Amino acid sequence: MAAFGQDPWWVILLKAVLIFVVLVLLTLFNIWFERRVVARMQHRVGPNVHGPFGLLQSLADGVKLALKEDIIPKAADKVVFLLAPVIATVPAFVTWAVIPLGPEVNFFGHRTPLQLTDMPVAVLFMLAIASIGIYGIVLGGWSSGSTYSLLGGLRSSAQMISYEVAMGLALVAVFLYAGSMSTSEIVAAQDRLWFGLILLPSFVIYVISMVGETNRAPFDLPEAEGELVGGFHTEYSSLKFALFFLAEYINLATVSAIATTLFLGGWAAPWGIENVWEGANSGYWPLLWFFGKVFCFIFLFVWLRGSLPRMRYDQFMALGWKVLIPVSLAWIVAVATIRVISLEGNINRTYLVAAIAVLLVLTVALMFVGDKGEAVDEDVPAAGDEPHDAFAGGFPVPPMPAGGAVRGAAAPLTFAHTPGGRTTVTADAEESHE
Numbered sequence: 402m403a404a405f406g407q408d409p410w411w412v413i414l415l416k417a418v419l420i421f422v423v424l425v426l427l428t429l430f431n432i433w434f435e436r437r438v439v440a441r442m443q444h445r446v447g448p449n450v451h452g453p454f455g456l457l458q459s460l461a462d463g464v465k466l467a468l469k470e471d472i473i474p475k476a477a478d479k480v481v482f483l484l485a486p487v488i489a490t491v492p493a494f495v496t497w498a499v500i501p502l503g504p505e506v507n508f509f510g511h512r513t514p515l516q517l518t519d520m521p522v523a524v525l526f527m528l529a530i531a532s533i534g535i536y537g538i539v540l541g542g543w544s545s546g547s548t549y550s551l552l553g554g555l556r557s558s559a560q561m562i563s564y565e566v567a568m569g570l571a572l573v574a575v576f577l578y579a580g581s582m583s584t585s586e587i588v589a590a591q592d593r594l595w596f597g598l599i600l601l602p603s604f605v606i607y608v609i610s611m612v613g614e615t616n617r618a619p620f621d622l623p624e625a626e627g628e629l630v631g632g633f634h635t636e637y638s639s640l641k642f643a644l645f646f647l648a649e650y651i652n653l654a655t656v657s658a659i660a661t662t663l664f665l666g667g668w669a670a671p672w673g674i675e676n677v678w679e680g681a682n683s684g685y686w687p688l689l690w691f692f693g694k695v696f697c698f699i700f701l702f703v704w705l706r707g708s709l710p711r712m713r714y715d716q717f718m719a720l721g722w723k724v725l726i727p728v729s730l731a732w733i734v735a736v737a738t739i740r741v742i743s744l745e746g747n748i749n750r751t752y753l754v755a756a757i758a759v760l761l762v763l764t765v766a767l768m769f770v771g772d773k774g775e776a777v778d779e780d781v782p783a784a785g786d787e788p789h790d791a792f793a794g795g796f797p798v799p800p801m802p803a804g805g806a807v808r809g810a811a812a813p814l815t816f817a818h819t820p821g822g823r824t825t826v827t828a829d830a831e832e833s834h835e
Contacts, residue, residue, distance in 0.1 A: 404505060405519045412508060416517050420497050428650040429459040435703045442707040463643060471639035476546025485544060486637070486644035489537025492530045493651035499523040500658050501585045503668045503687040515668070515688070516585060523584045524576070527659060528569060531614065534648065535561040538616070538623060541645070542633035553632030556714065557616065557623040563721035564613035564620075570729035571607040574600045574736040575663050588667030597664035602732045604664045606725055608701075611656035613721065615649065617702055619709040622717055657698035658691075665694050731760070 408416075433448055433456055440447030448455030473479060503515030520526060535557060542554020576582055578599065579590040590596075597604040613620040624632030634645050661667060668687035675681045681690075712720075735757040 404514050405516070408511070408513050412511055412513055413517070415509070416513075417498075420517060421494060424494060424497065424651055424654065425647075427654055428647055429463075430456075431650050431653060431699060432459040432462070434699070435706070438700065438703045439707045442704075466643040467640055469639045471641070472636075474546050474636050477636065478544040478546070481540050481544035482636075483641070485537045485541030486641045486648070487537070488540065489534055489648040490644045490651070492534035492537075493648045493655055496527050496530045496655045497658070499526055499584050500655075500662055501588055501667055502691055503685065504683060506685060514585070515685075519583055519585045522582045524572060524582045524587070524663070527584075528565070528572075531652075531655070532561065532565060534652065535565075535614075537648065538633050538645075541637065542623070545633075545636040547636050549629045549631070550633050550635045553623040553625075553629050553635070557633060559718065560613055560616070560620070560622065563718060564610045564725075567606055567721055567725035567729055568610035568614060570726065570733060571603045571610060572663065573729075573733050574603040577733075577736055577740050584662050584667075587663055588669065591666040591669065595664060595666045600664070600736065602728065603736075604660075606729055606732075607660060607664065608698075609720075609725060611660060612702070612705065613717070615652045615656055615702075617649075617653070618706040619712050620717060621711060622714055625711060627711070653699060653702055654695060657695045657702075660698055661691060661694040667691065735760070 436458070437447040437455070448458035451457040451461045473482060498517040499519055501514065501516040501519070505512055505514045508515075538557040539554045539561075542550040542552075542557065545551070575587065575596055578596060579587045581587060581590070587596075616623050622632075623629075624634065626632070629635070634642060637645060668682075668691040669675075670678075670681040670687070670690045680686065738757070
């Protein structure tokens with residue numbers, strides 16, 4: 402902490418500009434990377450025309466969006482409608498101010514850490530800024546004057562409340578082990594073993610929560626095009642639409658950088674490399690380790706998008722409130738107990754860890770017991786007891802075939818040609834088809 406606050410103004414300004422440039426370039430690369438990876442998963446080619454290997458495709462998309470017509474709906478609240486993309490984008494950049502990218506280096510003749518600034522409550526600062534970014538989505542959906550956009554904004558607000566709680570609880574265990582909320586001190590506390598292994602349940606809960614926090618598949622309910630057309634950004638176009646996607650991809654890198662800092666040792670080299678190469682954790686080389694870990698998380702995001710379908714809204718909310726939050730609370734109690742006993746040394750830690758593991762398994766198991774023990778209404782006849790009237794209630798639902806669902810190819814039809822040139826199906830063909 403003593404190394405911060407001593408830089409001249411030109412070093413601070415240059416750091417801020419470099420962070421901005423890196424994030425913009427990283428966004429362009431992530432868009433291309435996602436489209437290429439999903440294309441490979443779906444046996445397609447992906448972007449390959451603009452630039453070598455299609456690397457300029459993201460830049461071409463940005464120019465295309467900038468040249469599109471900018472429309473503001475009549476029913477929109479104009480001021481909030483214009484401010485919402487900015488509110489979503491700016492916090493995504495600000496969060497990187499407290500993320501350590503490397504150790505102290507020689508920066509144009511001045512000795513300074515590869516981090517813009519740090520504070521005793523840096524992690525709380527990151528959580529607070531991330532919460533502000535969600536308000537851009539909520540206000541964008543509300544101010545559009547569209548029902549679909551409003552529903553997307555409401556979903557985003559519920560999603561923020563649900564998964565911000567789980568994310569915050571997942572980080573409490575990190576504070577207990579590191580003894581600090583400063584990002585640079587948390588990285589220094591992982592010099593021997595990463596917190597992602599020591600605090601594996603917290604790491605898993607954070608990874609699940611960060612997918613929900615960034616509105617990414619399978620948790621992309623605020624922009625579900627299947628039922629909401631485009632969700633919160635249905636009425637947006639041109640550069641305002643581009644700002645929302647810029648915020649999404651920067652948040653993608655932001656939550657990955659936070660996970661790297663808090664659980665994977667930050668900019669420190671992976672195990673064994675520092676034993677073979679003494680300079681692995683000095684100079685500008687830690688930037689390679691840091692962004693390598695970040696890209697692993699980004700690949701995980703892309704992998705999930707190309708593999709999993711979108712969840713139903715009730716399933717999504719049940720996962721947050723019934724699984725992630727209770728498990729987080731139980732795990733925090735377990736970690737606090739282990740830390741107290743480790744400091745005092747009165748009880749054998751082996752038996753303590755085993756007992757806590759058993760309690761966690763029982764807690765998770767009890768969450769799924771109620772779903773399977775639902776009562777059956779005896780007044781409702783079982784399927785197959787009485788003939789089902791498919792047209793009851795006025796809904797024209799055709800009945801299932803008597804023998805159940807038809808498997809295999811359909812029966813062939815024979816056609817008769819009329820003098821007028823039309824082709825009709827004969828009655829014999831219909832009867833044989835039935």
